[in-house]
Amino acid sequence: MADEFEITDEMRAQFGVDGTPWTYEVTTTSVRMYARGIGSDDPIHYDVDFAKSQGFRSIVAPLGYIGTPVFLPGKNDPTFGFPRREGGPRLNIPFKGLLDGGTETEYLDVICAGDVLEETSHLADLKLRDGPRGKMLFVTNEAVYTDKATGKVVAKQKLTSIHM
């Protein structure tokens, strides 16, 4: 039961264990669509020649966009598009409610159209707090994005979900 839920050593043992890697693609059309989606009219996100004139490889991915996961029917979530990959952490969470708690991105390089990234994701943190309606579990996953062409890590993103 949710009220008796405690974080166990077994759960903590899953910290840092990566699931199967997945490919994320950043393309000119995907960058432009994201830029339209956030209402930006900055030509750095739309005009390849302009972006190159400013010293970038191609149009720049807006902050918050780190590519689109390769979508394969049956292997990705049909609503959210994220991969349903094998391996990685499996938590048996007894809470019914779910909220998006927060997003934090660390950039080690600028992401541009044409980039093909390998994403690996692991459980980074678990925190249990007492909320007004009982226990709340904060689950933080960290995704690491590596440029397939250079082998360099370009971004790390932490996503926190709140289960209550």
Place this chain on the structure above:
Amino acid sequence: MTQVYFEDVAEGAEIAQLKKNCSTQQLVLWAAGSGDFYQIHYDKDFAKGTGLPGLIVHGALKNAFLGQLLHDWIGERGTLRKFGCAYRGMDYPAQDILCRGVVKKKYSDGGKHFVELDVWTENPEGKKTSPGTALVTLPSKS
């Protein structure tokens, strides 16, 4: 998927049907896939403001459904040459859209084996809301 051959096809015969039923989510997916963000397909109030009874399915989506019907029928070795439809009636979310096709004519020309079809989408009342035609080639057993 089994391959259909030119010899298997008879004029007047119906091809395997494809049934669709669009959720609001599918209409939004289509907006994303096609780049058509006209609000009559996902904003109920906007649609009603233009005099429509509610959200309607994009005509081009029904056209693409016919493309899928044909692609799935011709198999790996067939080619899709022509397809399309007229937009004659509206379809709505959460209602079946039945995609159908009937072989109109078959002929061989220049070593290729052509099949002409009538294709259409049909609403639950049996009305052809998107009638059209198609031309494909199929492989021959010989």
Place this chain on the structure above:
Amino acid sequence: MADQMYFEDVKEGQELAPIKISPDKSQLVKFAAGSGDFNPLHFDEKFPMLKAMGLSDNIVHGRFKYAQVGRLVFAFAGYKGRVKKFGVNYRGMDMPNKEITVGGVVTAKRQEGGENLVDLDVWAQDVDGKKTTPGTATVALPSKG
């Protein structure tokens, strides 16, 4: 894009030029298209989960607000600056067609590892002034020197 900001130009307590946006349903559908998040919570007013959550209308994607904070920080950094890090927490919901104001303020400047870093508090706030999406960011700016 405004003129390039340089490290020397920045003062602690300085406020960033705010972004105001009132996302309508069309904007949220375009964000679904751009982000790949097609959760009907954000565009289908008949989606059963809305009622279960006690909501009468669709809600703005948290990640949409995150991206607006991203626009703010990206504009502050300019093409020669680099955003090193930015993060937010989702503390409250925002509804479509209601104005969201995205703002930020410089909390510190420091030099580290050869970089000119500026720390910021950033947020998205609703029409009542409630910061529904508070966060922080760190930007590296070019120097005039």
Place this chain on the structure above:
Amino acid sequence: MTTAESVISDEMRAAIGVEHAAGVMEIENTNCRMFARSVGHTDAIFYDEAAAKARGYRGIVAPPGFLGTPIFKPGSGAGAPGETGGRGFAVPYKRILNGGTDYEYFPDAPDGDVICAGDTITARTKIAGFEEASGSLGPMLITRRETTYTNQHGKVVAKMYGTLIQY
């Protein structure tokens, strides 16, 4: 209707066959997949590069009816080429309908090709003709538009025939 009442002007006749400014359409892995996903396609050639190559294609195949994404410029209309052509003439009709769309493909080498991810397609639209008719909606003007899609190798890969009805 008699010819004396024709709404087809000399200006309109002169516009037949004249190409509009060319538009560029991009075909990429991400937009092919998004289109295929939005239709509900199940064939892996629309999603998986390895599967498409195993079937002899250059890359992920553009699903039927997908002719790429126009390069979006903020502040300009995002309409695909051929969607709006022919609306600019002074005719006495207020209402407009998309009458239908037909696609033609040219999959045979050496003159044709199959559209795949990685292609950049140039789309050129012209008015193929005007017709007048009288139907249940009253008198109407039918504008037939034709868009030709040429890939980066100079091969015509598709044509789109559109019908616009004004009444």
